[in-house]
Amino acid sequence: MTNDLLGRHRAVLPDWLALYYEEPLEITHGEGRHVWDAQGNRYLDFFGGILTTMTAHALPEVTKAVSEQAGRIIHSSTLYLNRPMVELAERIAQLSGIPDARVFFTTSGTEANDTALLLATAYRRSNTILAMRNSYHGRSFSAVGITGNSGWSPTSLSPLQTLYVHGGVRTRGPFASLSDDAYIAACVDDLKDLLGHTRAPAALIAEPVQGVGGFTAPPDGLYAAFREVLHERGILWIADEVQTGWGRTGEHFWGWQAHGRNGPPDIMTFAKGIGNGMSIGGVVARSEIMNCLDSNSISTFGGTQITMAAGLANLNYLLEHDLQGNARRVGGLLIERLRAVAAQVPAVREVRGRGLMIGIEITEPGTDDADPQAAAAVLEAAREGGLLIGKGGGHNTSALRVAPPLSLNVAEAEEGAAILENALRSIP
Incomplete structure (x- = not known):
């Protein structure tokens, strides 16, 4: 068979x-x-x-929530008020650590990262993106275009100009032999040098722990040090939490918190685990960034009632059982x-x-x-x-x-x- x-x-x-x-x-x-x-x-x-x-x-808690929601209504689109979507957005906004947060739901991590890139480039009026070597952010045209892992990037064509930064892989590359502090300093110097040779980028997108890249990570504090450099220039930080979010790393609820001395990211993306198998992705951003788009938009399937019910039940279980x-x-x-x-x-x-x-x-x-x-x-x-x-x-x-x-x-x-x-x- x-x-x-x-x-x-x-x-x-x-x-x-x-x-x-x-x-x-x-x-x-x-x-x-x-x-x-x-x-x-x-x-x-x-x-x-x-x-x-x-x-x-x-x-059981998730399957029950899905079954009960399916018996009421499965889907209506974002053109109508949606109680489960609002409730899950409230929870995620509070957990995100981002002040005055707004949440937009998608159907996948790829779509979440695609939306984050749209927000950052529109807000900053720049199509230049900083990404990490060995990174992966999804399979859409724009996400493939910024992926720093050639095995998962089938085309070099892209709507974005992408510049790649050192630091995502601690034990390989030209700085591998350095101590953690010296490694961070060298990566920061490299970032400053890179920024001196390009127009102001919209954002740096980075996975706190690189997923497809083989679960590699920099020393704690690298992205905090990057954030100081970026903030001085108005460049946004997008934390791709599609794989690291929801407490998987154990020490923190979000991967960015290992690098959080300078505050949360400007934009954060999530997906995968929150739905426990249901298709949920999303973006969290400060309100002025999320609201910067000046055209209409909707989502047909992002935030649909049945996936939101699953996400709420799954998040409740995660928190109540200290997973x-x-x-x-x-x-x-x-x-x-x-x-x-x-x-x-x-x-x-x-x-x-x-x-x-x-x-x-x-x-x-x-x-x-x-x-x-x-x-x-x-x-x-x-x-x-x-x-x-x-x-x-x-x-x-x-x-x-x-x-x-x-x-x-x-x-x-x-x-x-x-x-x-x-x-x-x-x-x-």
Whole structure:
């Protein structure tokens, strides 16, 4: 049956629509931190549909909210007042830390980042954008145009002029050997030099932890130091929280808070986990930025009632059960366990991350050269052992990505770590 579905998939869907595994997997249902395939095999899910199943599969509170809302009305568009949308916007505005915040809902992180770019360029009357090397911000024309990871940028054409900044990858590049303070100083000097050679940009867009890039991050405080330079010149800071938001990093509710000594970003984008599988994205911005557009606009599907009901229920569960704290505690244990394993596997260059956002970089032993074949083999071996993980990275997709639902318990973390250990030790 799966082979038949794979043939049908290939017959009608694009060749560039990536599938994991030599024998692609059809997931039929899930519960908690586990999913099942069409053959009845059970897997511990450490990727959550690309960091989207944030709390748990089939979370009763969310499924109940969706069912009840579906029984009333599913959709009406933004042309009508929408109570669940207003309620979720109020919650997110308060949690964002952005003063006098306004919230606009979209259907994805790509669309959220696209909207943030529209706001920043309209507000600043500039089409120049600063972005980070190794970054990823979505698959729309404008988002692809600013992506700093060539593996995910199929065209160089763009409505924007994009300039790339150092700093998103701590352990590679010309500043890797420096101390954290010296690294930040060098990146700031590079930013100042770059700004001296260009017209004033609209904004810097940056992921506090780079997602598709392999869960890489700068030292805490880098974006705060950047913000000082940007603020002096009126340049906006867009924090792309599509993957880092909602407490996943454990230490903070938002990734930007690790860099927050100079205040919150001017614009923040979010998506993925808030809907727990429902299509929700969005933008939060100061009112004068959000309201700068001088033409009419609506959203047909952004903020639709059924997704807003899911988001409210999911956010309530997240906060009431302190899943941020759970990510910090269980994620800390998992990182230490994986680092202990990695110390005995020469092909593991680095285990990095925070909370339940962990990257394992695979290279040819004794070198910094990426080994995407070995990374793919670990992905396959983990599946054989009953564990689903992801992959990414700016160096030929040689980083494994570990991002379970935030309700992961210690026993499940130990089980997943044991499967990963066996998979890593299988590298020739």
